[in-house]
Amino acid sequence: MTHPDAELLLRLAAGEVEVFDRIVDRFERPLVRYFHALCGDPQLAEDCAQEVFVRLFKARERYTPDAAPNTFVFRIAKNLWIDVYRSKRARPEATSIDATSDDEDEDRASNLVGSSRSPIEAIGLAEDQQRLRAALLELPEGQRAVLALAIGQSMKYERIAEILGIPVGTVKSRVHAAVANLRKLLGVDVDADPKKGPGPA
């Protein structure tokens, strides 16, 4: 019994390029969501997802049935992210406590939101999602990556280990550490206080 995604990738590999649209249907949101969890920048996340599809198309003949479709696609995504991350354009030291660059980041994000999304979504983003975004960006890169896959994509640790090329035990300990760090960063163990930041006047 072949997984439907595997079937699509196999058909693409065999030259049925018309199934590519369906592959994009299938993986577009997961990829955008994945990159967004990594960088917190919707524009960049979409650019990355697009680039994954381009790479996937170029590499289409290399898909073999012994690889899980998720692994195949997300490995491309992971490799791309390494490139992007390394190139330093992604997120200029957003983990640092550099107020200026953080502010710029926020400005950029809110401009994007303001320009292309409805006001309701913009407000939603500006509150809990913004806090989550800030907290996620504070996490070490490796911890953010496992969270993006374990929570954002509901993947099994074994699959994540395959994609990231790390032992399952490391995935597990990173998830653990990431959740502990997030709790601290979000202050969830303290009684929920009114949201800070630029709330409604």
Added chain:
Amino acid sequence: MNCTECVDLAVHVLLGQEATEIAARWHEHRKSCSACGAEAARVAELLKRVRSYDAPPTRATFRTELRERLTGLGYDDLLREARPRDRVAARWAWVRHRVRTSTAVKLALAAAAVVVVSAVAWQARDERGTLPGELVGLAPAQPESPSAPIENAPATTPAPAVEPSPPPRGASRADVAFGAPDEVQDKTLAETAIDPTPPLPPDVLERLELATERLNRFATARHLLRKRLRGEADDGAGLSPAAETAMRDATRWLLDQQFEDGSFDPARFEGQPEARVGVTALAMLALQRGGVRGVPTGLLAQRVTRGMDWLRSTRDDAGTLGMVKGADAVTLFNHAAATMAFAERYVLSGRVDEALLSDAVLRLDDLNRQRQGREAQDGDVVAARFAALALEAARSAGVPTVLNLDRVVAQARAEFEGSIDTSLIASGSLPVPQFQAAVTAGAIDPYYTAAPVLRATTLPVPTVMQVLERPELREPSLLFCATIDLHARGGAGWATFEAKLLDELAQTQQRNGSFRAEYAFDAVGRAGGVLYETALGVLTLGVPVRVAK
């Protein structure tokens, strides 16, 4: 199931990662224990919140842009050409073909690519200005012109066989340095030139791009490291007169213990013969490091060359340096220390066989993994510490053929950081193993990259200082790591620690220059004996000239 297990398992069970029976026991405990029930609810709430984190809807032009990009890759042509009748047959023919050949083809291509990458890598090395056996820091400074950093290698000669595809948007490989052509390199490239059909698969090309990009980073890091070593070691900056004297005496003692063949025998000084490789490697690290006055440069250089040659000769068929049957921890220590010595030798002088160094790193990864698969043994903690230090050393030396080195280093680091309960850090009362892990994790970054990274596991300065206060924490390699960490942080904390450290070392230094104290040795330290302790003493004293703040 007790409360600790329950809390530890919470996130994994809630993510659906645990086996049914474990999950069932977890739920049972959660329901019966109000504290764990509340904890589980908090974790569940957090997971729900993170799950809700999503990107805004994808922009409307996403598909059309993608389509345009694909058109450039022949998507439209393929779409027109697709002939429904032949498809099924073609697919299965392709699958059959693929299954038969893919593994062999991939392996061959990957091997070829690795060879090409390493050829490129070694071309990209900086010029080898160092004289045979010359020691950085003791020899006259070689002027390093800022206008000619090592990454600006000589004339460019693109590798003939491989033309990497254009970089992805957002990635930069503009400054890939190719070395000047010379006989050896031409030969390497000629040998590895591969038939243009089939082309290299995209993933290999991607890795090539990534590898070349990394090389640039390595080259920069190496450049900084050398500059620092030369500039600072030359005038002894950063070392107090007391430290310098202690280092000189210990260095002289070490020199006296070296055998004709270049090795050191730990069994002569309260150690065991098994650690001969590791101890010799540490002695090499101590001797080849700068900052020792009062020891003739030429003599040191000659001894280092001899010792490094001997280390090289201990490699077995599997590539292990200093294999000890039935003693994993000592084997890992031997191999890791030797790898460190080679990596640093390469940074300082370039006089290391490239294949040896990259093989050593690969083998280190193997040994480290083997260790993870079995039960903990006496000596593991120290051996793992050396493995982590060695990986960082190799990384900063720019070991070229290990494409996954970052993964390996990240893994080593995660192993240390993952084992620390961060909630205990503030209290300053970490259990011994966690303290050791935290101090090691704190040392890895600043030592080799000179860029201390703030992390969740950073211990408060007074806590790190416990290494000098609690007898059970007194282990030479841990003291070395703590010194690196605190020196990198600088300030009053370092000043206080340095005074204490010198005091402590002065008390343990023998009349003959060696270091000898009652430390909490594990199997590695016991095997290393006084030589181990003395070499690490020199390394610890030398931290200020070795590491930038």
